[in-house]
Amino acid sequence: MSPLDALREIVALGGPVVAVLIAMSIVTLAVTLYKLWQFTVSGVGRHKILSQALAAWDAGDTQAARAKLAESRSYLAPLVRTAMDAPIMPGLDQRLDAEAGLALAGLERGFRLLDTVAQLAPLLGLFGTVLGMIEAFQSLQTAGSSVDPSLLAGGIWVALVTTAVGLAVAMPTSMVLSWFESRTARERVFADKALRTVLVPGRGSSDPAQMAAVPTTADHA
Numbered sequence: 022m023s024p025l026d027a028l029r030e031i032v033a034l035g036g037p038v039v040a041v042l043i044a045m046s047i048v049t050l051a052v053t054l055y056k057l058w059q060f061t062v063s064g065v066g067r068h069k070i071l072s073q074a075l076a077a078w079d080a081g082d083t084q085a086a087r088a089k090l091a092e093s094r095s096y097l098a099p100l101v102r103t104a105m106d107a108p109i110m111p112g113l114d115q116r117l118d119a120e121a122g123l124a125l126a127g128l129e130r131g132f133r134l135l136d137t138v139a140q141l142a143p144l145l146g147l148f149g150t151v152l153g154m155i156e157a158f159q160s161l162q163t164a165g166s167s168v169d170p171s172l173l174a175g176g177i178w179v180a181l182v183t184t185a186v187g188l189a190v191a192m193p194t195s196m197v198l199s200w201f202e203s204r205t206a207r208e209r210v211f212a213d214k215a216l217r218t219v220l221v222p223g224r225g226s227s228d229p230a231q232m233a234a235v236p237t238t239a240d241h242a
Contacts, residue, residue: 038149038183042142046190049138052131053197063096065128065204068211071095075218078105096124097212104219114220121212128205132198139195146187153180 060066074089083105090102104117157177 038145039186042145042186042190045138045142049194052134056131056201064094065208068095071098075215079218079222097215100124101215101219104216117216125205125209132201135194135198139191139198142187142191146184149183150180
């Protein structure tokens with residue numbers, strides 16, 4: 022039996038609920054492949070050169086930091102470059118945090134759909150099982166006194182197919198979503214550290230523009 026024939030048989034057994042679950046699994050697979058492509062193109066988790074630029078900036082070597090930053094292909098590189106070039110002013114850190122949040126929001130696009138599938142698939146499977154059980158007991162009632170135990174058993178196992186399919190869709194979706202969320206959380210931490218490193222370098226920035234714009238205590242008095 023070919024996979025397509027097996028799929029048709031499962032849909033025939035489970036009815037429209039299984040068909041909906043299979044459609045949801047196809048959408049989930051498409052979103053997962055898109056997110057994997059997006060993470061790869063954006064360089065999520067690959068910030069080696071950007072980290073070197075930040076280390077140089079933190080040590081006060083702004084020229085080396087800018088040279089390394091020009092080599093970086095990280096999606097965070099433009100944001101870090103903006104932080105390096107911008108004069109220090111009140112509210113700059115909040116503005117940069119907002120820009121970082123906007124960049125990370127693009128990585129999180131599609132997470133809500135995956136979360137919805139992970140939560141809804143088991144409920145749909147249970148709903149299909151309840152409908153199947155109702156149908157099985159209706160057939161049992163129609164049979165009257167000539168009850169065939171195999172009729173009830175067959176109706177029950179067919180009804181449970183939808184629960185199995187619902188769980189089969191929900192479990193991998195939940196695992197994939199957790200993995201994506203953990204990667205995004207690490208990106209958020211790295212972006213925050215990168216911005217704080219640029220705005221408050223450990224040994225002080227030697228960049229004249231930055232040094233001239235650093236507010237003194239008197240400026241805040």
